[in-house]
Amino acid sequence: MKQALQNTLNRRTFGCTGAAWVLFAGCPSRSSSQRGTAAGKPVIVATTGMIADVAKTLAGDLATIEQLIGPGVDPHLYRPSSDDVRSILRASLVLYNGLKLEGRMGDVLEKKSDNSPRIPLCDQLPQDRLLGHGEGDSAMDPHCWMDLTLWEMVSLKVEDAIVKLLPDHQSEITARGATLRQKMQQLNTVISEWMQTIPESQRILISSHDAFQYFGKQYKIRVEGIQGISTTSEAGLKRIEELVSLIVEQKVPAVFIESSVPEKGVQSLREGAKQKGWDVALGGTLYTDAMGNEPPTNTYLGMMEHNARTIVEALGGSPTPPPPPTPSANDIRHGSVRGAVS
Numbered sequence: 001m002k003q004a005l006q007n008t009l010n011r012r013t014f015g016c017t018g019a020a021w022v023l024f025a026g027c028p029s030r031s032s033s034q035r036g037t038a039a040g041k042p043v044i045v046a047t048t049g050m051i052a053d054v055a056k057t058l059a060g061d062l063a064t065i066e067q068l069i070g071p072g073v074d075p076h077l078y079r080p081s082s083d084d085v086r087s088i089l090r091a092s093l094v095l096y097n098g099l100k101l102e103g104r105m106g107d108v109l110e111k112k113s114d115n116s117p118r119i120p121l122c123d124q125l126p127q128d129r130l131l132g133h134g135e136g137d138s139a140m141d142p143h144c145w146m147d148l149t150l151w152e153m154v155s156l157k158v159e160d161a162i163v164k165l166l167p168d169h170q171s172e173i174t175a176r177g178a179t180l181r182q183k184m185q186q187l188n189t190v191i192s193e194w195m196q197t198i199p200e201s202q203r204i205l206i207s208s209h210d211a212f213q214y215f216g217k218q219y220k221i222r223v224e225g226i227q228g229i230s231t232t233s234e235a236g237l238k239r240i241e242e243l244v245s246l247i248v249e250q251k252v253p254a255v256f257i258e259s260s261v262p263e264k265g266v267q268s269l270r271e272g273a274k275q276k277g278w279d280v281a282l283g284g285t286l287y288t289d290a291m292g293n294e295p296p297t298n299t300y301l302g303m304m305e306h307n308a309r310t311i312v313e314a315l316g317g318s319p320t321p322p323p324p325p326t327p328s329a330n331d332i333r334h335g336s337v338r339g340a341v342s
Contacts, residue, residue: 039064041061041062041063041064042064042092042093042166043063043066043091043093044059044063044064044065044066044091044093044095045066045087045088045095046066046067046068046095047075047095047096047101047102047105048067048068048096048097048102048289048290049070049071049298050097050145050300050303051095051096051097051121051154051158053291053300054155054158054180054300055095057180058155058158058162058173058177058180059162059166060172060176062166062172062173063092068084068105069102069290070290071259071290071291071292071293071298072259072290072292072293073290074260074261075097075289076101076289077104078102079104079105080105080108085108088108088118089115091116092165093116093119093161093162093165094116094117095119095121095158096118096119096120096121097120097121097142097144097145098120098123098124098142099120099123099140099144100140100142101122101142101143101289119157119161121154121158122144122150122154124157125150125153125154126153129150131214141213143211143212143214144214145214146211146214147214147215148184148187148218148304149188151300152184156177159174159177183301184301187301187304191219191304191305191308194308194317195221195312196317197312197317197318197319198312198316198317199317201250202250202252202316203220203221203222204224204246204250204252205221205222205223205224205311206225206226206243206247206256207224207225207226207255207256207258207288208225208257208258208263208266208288209258210223210227210228211225211258211288211289212225212288215307221311224243226239226265226266226269227265240269240272241272244269244276247278248273248277248278252280254280254281255281256286256310256311257284257286258286258287258289259285259286259292259297260288260289260290261289266282270282283310283311283313283314283315284313284314285310286307286310286311
């Protein structure tokens with residue numbers, strides 16, 4: 001019961017009056033023709049904030065977007081509540097990351113439905129762009145959103161799915177998609193330039209778990225995680241000792257905690273390095289598996305900009321000039337973003 005309550009509190013709903021889980025769980029039973037709608041709009045369920053943000057940007061006020069896993073919540077460990085299951089069963093469209101990210105929701109998400117499509121977005125990316133794809137499904141890295149170029153591809157898949165759901169609004173949805181992808185491309189260019197300002201010997205990113213491999217490959221920075229690609233496995237003493245040795249030998253200036261992962265492991269690294277004569281700084285908080293509550297980290301683009309700026313500054317680089325203003329979903333929806341594709 002406690003877990004179910006926590007899950008409910010951690011969920012967010014966009015574009016509707018009142019929470020969608022209340023509509024689903026607290027209202028009288030509806031006919032099948034009414035399922036998947038709230039206030040006359042189709043309901044799109046998204047598991048993570050990164051997916052929900054893209055869906056909201058593309059759908060605007062045309063649909064109700066319900067996010068299951070809230071800010072600061074680890075999707076690797078999240079257990080679906082009864083309300084989550086109801087929402088998934090009654091949604092018009094279900095968008096989820098796939099690649100085992102939502103491991104404890106897999107049975108519900110992967111079950112076929114005659115009523116609505118359920119799309120594992122990262123499962124549909126080109127296999128040669130996925131890290132670990134040659135080692136079996138269990139080893140595939142699900143953190144695809146950490147590469148803006150991959151998340152562009154995901155946004156196209158979200159766009160296609162929403163257009164199929166709302167075909168009368170195709171031109172409106174595709175225009176928003178073009179603007180969003182333009183902003184992704186601009187930010188990708190800026191982050192690439194920022195990363196080049198970090199001294200080459202200091203381009204080592206160490207964080208709570210192995211969520212930055214796509215980021216590292218895209219921006220040419222070495223990445224090490226205390227835990228593996230999933231937070232379900234604890235880091236052993238051997239791993240801590242390996243990273244402490246790396247930090248001391250390479251004089252790594254900073255290590256990073258993550259918003260959705262306990263910081264105990266990172267503090268162990270700092271203490272171990274200090275015992276060996278190297279004072280490694282805490283570089284800041286990065287947002288990996290979940291977005292934040294407040295701007296700028298409560299949007300996907302804002303989260304990516306924050307992470308890049310935090311990493312660059314802590315490792316000795318210079319994140320200037322600033323990137324173009326991060327647009328809100330409302331800006332993109334109404335075409336008020338400077339430089340927007342018409």
